Amino acid sequence: MTYCVGMVLDKGLVLMSDTRTNSGVDNISVFRKMFHWSVPGERILTLMTAGNLATTQAVVSRLEERTKAPSDRQNSLMELPTMFQVAAETGKLLREVIAETQTDNGARGKGRFTASIILAGQIKGMEPRLFMIYPEGNFIEASFDTPFFQIGETKYGRPIIIRGYDRNMSFEDAVKLMMVSFDSTLKANLSVGLPLDLMVIERDAFEPTHERRIEGSDPYFTAISDSWSDALRSAFHSLPDYSFYQPDELA
Numbered sequence: 001m002t003y004c005v006g007m008v009l010d011k012g013l014v015l016m017s018d019t020r021t022n023s024g025v026d027n028i029s030v031f032r033k034m035f036h037w038s039v040p041g042e043r044i045l046t047l048m049t050a051g052n053l054a055t056t057q058a059v060v061s062r063l064e065e066r067t068k069a070p071s072d073r074q075n076s077l078m079e080l081p082t083m084f085q086v087a088a089e090t091g092k093l094l095r096e097v098i099a100e101t102q103t104d105n106g107a108r109g110k111g112r113f114t115a116s117i118i119l120a121g122q123i124k125g126m127e128p129r130l131f132m133i134y135p136e137g138n139f140i141e142a143s144f145d146t147p148f149f150q151i152g153e154t155k156y157g158r159p160i161i162i163r164g165y166d167r168n169m170s171f172e173d174a175v176k177l178m179m180v181s182f183d184s185t186l187k188a189n190l191s192v193g194l195p196l197d198l199m200v201i202e203r204d205a206f207e208p209t210h211e212r213r214i215e216g217s218d219p220y221f222t223a224i225s226d227s228w229s230d231a232l233r234s235a236f237h238s239l240p241d242y243s244f245y246q247p248d249e250l251a
Contacts, residue, residue, distance in 0.1 A: 001191035002033055002152035004048040005178055006118040008130050008142045010167055012209070013120045013201040014174040016182060017048045018152075020193030034197040035060055036208065037075050043123040044206045045077055045086060046199060050151040051115025051135070058097045059115070063090070083129040087119050087139045095137030116151045120201065128203055156188040157181030171200050171210070176224065179214075183225045196221075 004017040017033045031053060038044040047063075049056035065073045077086050094117060102109040114135040122128040130142035132149040142149060148161055160181040169177075175198065185192050200210035214221050 001189070002050040003154070003157065003182065003185050003189075003192045004033060004050055004118055004151045005148060005157070005161070005181065006048060006120050006130050006142075006150075007148040007161075007165070007174055007178070008128065008167070009147075009169060009171070009174055010203075011171060012203040012205070013046075013122075013128050013130060014171060014178065015046055015048060015118070015120055015199045015201070016175075016178045017197050018182065018186075018192045019195050019197065020191060021053050022191055028193070030193075030195070032197065034199060036199065037078060038207050039078060041124070041206055043078070043121065044201055044208070045075075045119070045121035046201070047090070048118040048120075048151065049115060050117075052101075052113045055094075055097055055101060055113045055115040056117075058101075059090075059094050059117070062093055062097070081123070083119075083121060083123055083126065083131070084141075086121070086123075087131040087133060087141075090117060090119055091133045091137035091139050094133060094135065098135055118149050118151055122201070122203070122206065124204075124206065128201065153185055153189050153192050156185040160184055171202070175200070179221055179224045180228050183221070183228060194221075 002018055002020065007014045015034065019030045019032060020028060021031045022028045034046065034048050036044065036046040063075055063077060065076065077089060080086050080089060094115065098113055098115065101113040116135060117133040119131040119133055130149060131139045133139040147167055148165065150158060161177060164177045182196055194214065194216045196214040198212050198214060199208050202209040
């Protein structure tokens with residue numbers, strides 16, 4: 001499984017993904033799930049993937065046209081004029097890869113090779129945009145009402161983001177919020193794991209503003225995890241005490 005989050009702010013986009021891939025508890029590996037391409041001053045595109053690893057790798061490989069010689073490779077998304085068309089092309093490719101793989105595997109492949117994608121980016125002269133692309137190839141776009149998307153193990157970290165998100169928040173606060181969301185997910189589900197990949201894309205920058213990998217020994221992430229645990233315990237103990245006796249029974 002995995003956990004990826006893409007968030008739209010007034011200032012730009014913030015993205016984070018884990019890197020754990022597992023085929024059972026005794027076969028756990030680390031694979032990157034965040035990929036980006038940019039043309040300085042013109043566009044930046046970022047994908048985050050969840051689902052069957054072979055499927056997502058095939059999609060990324062086809063986007064990068066890895067079957068060609070290195071000198072001839074060109075990402076097919078880098079020439080499309082709008083982010084909507086980028087999302088449509090990515091969805092079409094995802095649907096084709098899933099259909100081909102399931103067909104090749106017959107009845108055994110039905111429902112086993114699905115994947116989903118978060119697409120984020122900006123093309124010069126247009127707004128930063130964020131899309132959720134489904135296995136069927138269709139997609140939806142983030143809006144003021146739905147300003148962030150999650151794929152993978154979403155349920156543990158979602159309440160954190162819903163309560164803490166503010167479209168006007170700084171990039172730094174957005175990263176902190178995502179780290180709390182990921183920490184809650186890591187604590188609850190073994191199929192999500194460190195290291196984490198983080199990318200911040202400022203509006204009209206057309207290249208990563210901030211990019212890093214967060215390892216298990218990262219001091220800031222450790223401090224966030226410990227502080228969040230302490231804050232939860234403190235908040236719990238500050239709540240009104242429950243009594244087995246109703247007020248009128250104590251009179």
